[in-house]
Amino acid sequence: MKNFEEIQVSLSELREAIKRFYKPEEWHFITINGTDVGDGIEIKYFFAAYGKSKKVKAFSLKIDYNQTIPSIRDIIPSAWIAEEELKDLLGVNVEGTKGGIFLEPDSPQAPLRKEVKNG
Amino acid sequence: MGKKFVVPFGSQHIAIPEPIRFIFTTENEIIKSVSVDFGYVHRGIEKACMTRYKYTQVPYVVARVCGLCAVSQATAYCMAIESLMDIEIPERAKYLRIIVHEMDRIHSHLFAIAHLSEAAGYENLFMRVMRDREFVMECLEILTGNRIQADYSTIGGVNRDLTKEVYEILKPRLDELERRLYELKEIFERDYTLQKKWKGIGVITLEMAQKYNAVGPVARASGLATDCRVEFEYLPYKELDYKMVLYQEGDVWARNMVRLDETLVSIRVLKNAIDNLPEGDIKVKVKGNPKGEALIRWEAPRGELLYYVKGNGKSVLERLRIKTPTFSVIPVMKELYYNQPYAFVPDITISFDPCLSCSAR
Amino acid sequence: MFKMFLFSLKNLFSKPATLPEGTEKPKQYRGLIKYYEETCIYCKKCEMVCPPGAIIFTYPEDGSKRLIFHYNPYLCIYCGECVRACPKPGTLVQVEDTAPPATAQDKPNDLWFEVEKEAVESKKIWQEARRKKRNK
Ligand code: SF4
Ligand code: SF4
Numbered sequence: 001m002k003n004f005e006e007i008q009v010s011l012s013e014l015r016e017a018i019k020r021f022y023k024p025e026e027w028h029f030i031t032i033n034g035t036d037v038g039d040g041i042e043i044k045y046f047f048a049a050y051g052k053s054k055k056v057k058a059f060s061l062k063i064d065y066n067q068t069i070p071s072i073r074d075i076i077p078s079a080w081i082a083e084e085e086l087k088d089l090l091g092v093n094v095e096g097t098k099g100g101i102f103l104e105p106d107s108p109q110a111p112l113r114k115e116v117k118n119g
Numbered sequence: 120m121g122k123k124f125v126v127p128f129g130s131q132h133i134a135i136p137e138p139i140r141f142i143f144t145t146e147n148e149i150i151k152s153v154s155v156d157f158g159y160v161h162r163g164i165e166k167a168c169m170t171r172y173k174y175t176q177v178p179y180v181v182a183r184v185c186g187l188c189a190v191s192q193a194t195a196y197c198m199a200i201e202s203l204m205d206i207e208i209p210e211r212a213k214y215l216r217i218i219v220h221e222m223d224r225i226h227s228h229l230f231a232i233a234h235l236s237e238a239a240g241y242e243n244l245f246m247r248v249m250r251d252r253e254f255v256m257e258c259l260e261i262l263t264g265n266r267i268q269a270d271y272s273t274i275g276g277v278n279r280d281l282t283k284e285v286y287e288i289l290k291p292r293l294d295e296l297e298r299r300l301y302e303l304k305e306i307f308e309r310d311y312t313l314q315k316k317w318k319g320i321g322v323i324t325l326e327m328a329q330k331y332n333a334v335g336p337v338a339r340a341s342g343l344a345t346d347c348r349v350e351f352e353y354l355p356y357k358e359l360d361y362k363m364v365l366y367q368e369g370d371v372w373a374r375n376m377v378r379l380d381e382t383l384v385s386i387r388v389l390k391n392a393i394d395n396l397p398e399g400d401i402k403v404k405v406k407g408n409p410k411g412e413a414l415i416r417w418e419a420p421r422g423e424l425l426y427y428v429k430g431n432g433k434s435v436l437e438r439l440r441i442k443t444p445t446f447s448v449i450p451v452m453k454e455l456y457y458n459q460p461y462a463f464v465p466d467i468t469i470s471f472d473p474c475l476s477c478s479a480r
Numbered sequence: 481m482f483k484m485f486l487f488s489l490k491n492l493f494s495k496p497a498t499l500p501e502g503t504e505k506p507k508q509y510r511g512l513i514k515y516y517e518e519t520c521i522y523c524k525k526c527e528m529v530c531p532p533g534a535i536i537f538t539y540p541e542d543g544s545k546r547l548i549f550h551y552n553p554y555l556c557i558y559c560g561e562c563v564r565a566c567p568k569p570g571t572l573v574q575v576e577d578t579a580p581p582a583t584a585q586d587k588p589n590d591l592w593f594e595v596e597k598e599a600v601e602s603k604k605i606w607q608e609a610r611r612k613k614r615n616k
Contacts, residue, residue: 035438078450102158176531264510
């Protein structure tokens with residue numbers, strides 16, 4: 001059973017939607033999650049309301065493997081770390097990420113992709 | 120204008136036994152820029168849970184994400200799967216989960232407090248706090264059968280019951296532990312050197328905590344009321360007289376005091392839980408495979424822990440996402456260093472109680 | 481501060497807080513797994529649930545049903561899943577001892593990799609033997 005609210009957005013309206021929605025005093029930005037679903041990557045931005053029980057909202061979008069997503073770190077400054085992780089572990093192109101924080105250069109790249117088999 | 124110096128902190132540093140590296144550019148001892156690198160110990164636990172282990176085996180795998188909060192990791196995962204599969208666990212299991220989880224919190228917090236006093240150069244206090252921590256570890260050992268890796272929660276309930284004999288041993292120990300914790304609190308409140316060392320250092324304001332989405336004791340020391348135990352009502356914390364600890368100062372001192380006060384709250388919750396333990400089963404049988412998605416926010420000792428699970432009807436999960444508390448406090452930690460003297464860095468870093476190995480997973 | 485000073489002074493003369501070596505473990509400490517073959521029905525449930533794969537059954541060549549139990553004490557995490565999964569109580573028992581540290585001479589890894597390989601290979605031979613038996 002799904003226990004959070006999901007809002008589908010498209011790639012072009014993502015930044016606009018988050019900008020309109022996010023207020024630092026009201027919403028706690030949790031993290032960004034990426035899932036390799038086989039024919040692309042599903043990305044979810046999770047937010048939780050302060051002081052209210054069981055209220056979690058997610059902005060969700062699906063992209064192709066080689067698409068670039070815009071960065072939201074000017075709206076939510078703490079998002080950089082989640083974006084770096086998305087870049088390192090799933091190989092998603094996020095604007096402004098430099099990569100290499102979560103993995104070292106000699107480790108397997110984008111290990112959470114489905115095509116990477118663990119040995 | 121002084122000369123610029125580049126000072127590396129880590130990836131091995133005596134003040135913090137965890138692999139994180141900061142590179143500070145200082146000017147007259149004042150930090151002007153910071154770059155951070157971590158993830159030296161990426162172990163691929165998420166990947167392993169998504170390819171190799173069945174979902175029923177995963178609680179034992181994720182417990183190895185972190186040593187100090189092993190109980191939180193496993194319990195949070197179990198609760199995520201339970202809310203995904205709509206499993207209602209017995210009331211007794213809920214209470215037992217609270218008991219073990221709060222013991223885990225006490226020993227984790229005491230470790231943080233001890234570590235912070237050591238960084239302040241107060242070895243004597245370090246020894247004392249660690250000695251009292253040993254007391255909790257023994258309680259945990261009696262109840263779960265192991266000191267660190269409790270392996271207590273499983274999907275559908277818990278693995279071991281709290282028997283009458285264990286209750287007889289635990290009860291006086293908890294009273295003794297409470298007495299010792301109050302003693303510790305008195306020491307910390309009165310100590311002159313520690314006040315000098317910690318008050319007003321590394322202040323995180325409420326705005327800053329909100330802006331950078333701080334979690335856990337760090338946020339609560341700045342007056343940001345965020346605590347998953349109150350916000351999410353999966354376990355009956357309300358019945359056990361749980362209250363959130365809030366401080367307004369936001370400095371190293373306040374972060375330490377939040378932890379200390381939380382251990383006192385925890386012990387009250389613990390005692391209430393152990394006395395009012397409902398009768399009944401400790402486990403329900405689980406059938407079928409998970410399908411769909413769910414998430415859980417869970418208050419680990421260091422703050423909000425997120426487990427996101429997605430299943431597709433097979434026995435191996437499609438996605439398991441772990442967001443550990445330290446992952447969320449690194450942005451605010453990085454921001455905090457700007458314009459601080461370099462000498463404060465160890466105290467500030469350790470007051471966050473960072474657990475980098477679990478952030479790198 | 482004064483209190484802490486007194487405390488340190490007292491500590492100089494008090495017993496160490498750490499437990500001496502050889503202290504008994506508390507009751508029901510989770511430790512190694514003991515296997516009693518008499519009651520085992522070779523259902524392999526324990527092998528299936530074990531998270532690190534510390535239990536492996538290999539197959540006898542003659543195609544009989546008596547599988548051979550292998551257990552790696554160095555791989556076992558003492559979780560107790562196998563004991564709970566076993567349909568025949570008493571076949572697997574968790575004792576309070578833990579594994580002694582392995583030395584290089586013990587070759588814990590190499591020996592275990594061989595068992596893992598053998599489990600796959602012996603299964604083929606076993607299936608072959610069983611087919612022959614049935615066709616007879
Ligand atoms: S106790 Fe756990 S790890 Fe050890 S053999 Fe049993 S299932 Fe495997
Ligand atoms: S689960 Fe028990 S009965 Fe089945 S094979 Fe293992 S030891 Fe034997």
